[in-house]
Amino acid sequence: MTTENIICGIDLGTTNSLITVWQDGKAHIIANSLGNHLTPSAVSLDDNDTIIVGQAAKERLTVHPDRTAINFKRLMGTNKEIKLGKRAFRAEELSAFVIRSLLQDAESYLGHKVTEAIITVPAYFNDAQRKATKVAGELAGIRVERLLNEPTAAAMAYGLHQQKNESRYLIFDLGGGTFDVSILEMFDGVMEVHASAGDNQLGGTDFTSVLAQHVLQQIDLKELDLNQKMLPPEFLQYLQIQAEKAKREICQSGSCELTIVWRDRSTRLQVTEETFEKVVEPLLDRLVLPIKTALRDAKLRVSDIDDIVLVGGATRMPCIKKLATRLFQRFPATGVDPDEVVAMGAGIQAGLKLRDAMLDDLVLTDVCPYTLGIEVAYGDSQKGGYFSPIIERNNYIPVSRVDRFSTISNFQKSIEINIYQGESPSVSDNIFLGKMDIKVPKAEAGQEQVDVRFTYDINGILEVIVTVVSTRESHQLIIEGNPGVLTQAEIAERLKALEAIKIHPRELQENLVLINRAERLYREHLGHARQQIGNLLANFNAVLDSQDPKAIIAARKQMTDILDQFEGDFTF
Known part of the structure; x- marks a missing residue:
């Protein structure tokens, strides 16, 4: 190669x-x-x-x-x-x-x-x-x-x-696990992001989980010989998968008759689009706040937006399209x-x-989507815990800002710089990113000062440089105290460990998918269907053992066709 x-x-x-x-x-x-x-x-x-x-x-x-x-x-x-x-x-x-x-x-x-x-x-x-x-x-x-x-x-x-005319767009991006809103303006070959907002803990999987919880509350667990207080992890995962299937079927046909099979028992539940929209209403409400935040930060009204673009598989849900249409009084773009x-x-x-x-x-411009700052102390009590922004959200990037801070105690030996991301005045409600301990000469309170410079680049990576004003000594941020970031030594160690782990060959994926799919369907079915799937799986394994390429291809096609019939009209 x-x-x-x-x-x-x-x-x-x-x-x-x-x-x-x-x-x-x-x-x-x-x-x-x-x-x-x-x-x-x-x-x-x-x-x-x-x-x-x-x-x-x-x-x-x-x-x-x-x-x-x-x-x-x-x-x-x-x-x-x-x-x-x-x-x-x-x-x-x-x-x-x-x-x-x-x-x-x-x-x-x-x-x-x-x-x-x-x-x-x-x-x-x-x-x-x-x-x-x-x-x-x-x-x-x-x-x-x-x-x-x-x-x-x-x-x-x-x-x-590639648009020639000046236009403003709102990108509504609801993926499997995250939600983002960005407002962009196009003019003269420049794509300028005016504002971004979002929720990193809101996505399509949350809609599935809410539906799964609704199903769990509606079905009679006694019919499945299950105890509400001791539900096996396998059943909960199975329920999540069935809820995902139901969600997609509701999106396509407006309702779903959900069959829950566990071991030798089964139960059914009808779920309509109206019911689904009702149970996910709190999640729909959560989508509105980032939209309002982005519009406010961009200093725009709904009427200033020329088009709305829906992004992410979760936007296929009719309730999302209805929400976007209701908020912006027009149908969103869904061409890709x-x-x-x-x-x-x-x-x-x-x-x-x-x-x-x-x-x-x-020319592509973007913004820092959140406020970045440090912890400070205010007032005579010298009590810390307050957030002092250095780079405020939705500043164009790359961006560099510097603020000056003073010591708060007599003969203080060092200043601890705690870095946070967030929008709350209290650091306890913001996200901790890292810290630095900066030594300073002993002096009366307020005499020693440090310049804290934040630089945020196009990749969204933050660099912090702290300079002691009296000595001109500078210190660059190394976030060793942040448990979310690996050091270079840890990366090298983990890379070595990963290289030793065996990975299933790419060329055998087709066979592996069929075997695992058959095992899943075996669990989901009962009686004659289960027996048929079991026989099919045993026969396929026997053909694999023969290592005959032509026989394996033929068996794989036959098994795929039969499993498709068991899956029904919907493939996920």
């Missing part, structure tokens, strides 16, 4: 991930080994301690929930670990497995090794989350050329950067597949980075 200057665009999503490449004057989404554009952001560990990624891992959720992880994007930038069997992984490491799988698909398609990538992130990701995303790319073996905000990528995919639009934008950005002749020059 030769090496060329290739930069891929990666949409590292909560639910699904995609990879694109700029070729022949446009962005191409690269299909995975199963021929699909979407690769589920799921990772599982089999009994041989081999990592499984994507659809094959997702199929193991109900069968092996203790060995399978999803939704780990929400833990990016934290020190929380997810246990798979006896192993424990950080979110960056699980994300690295997904990125590595995408890269394998890209390299198989291109015939070249990929060494650089642009990765999209929610606009409202904080400093630690953005650094964790770059680390995930590094652990996967690539250099992350740039982090691109998802709403900005979506705007590029819609071709808004909401699951693919962010990845397409990342591919276009890769083309711009490569300075492709078929792309017009674009």
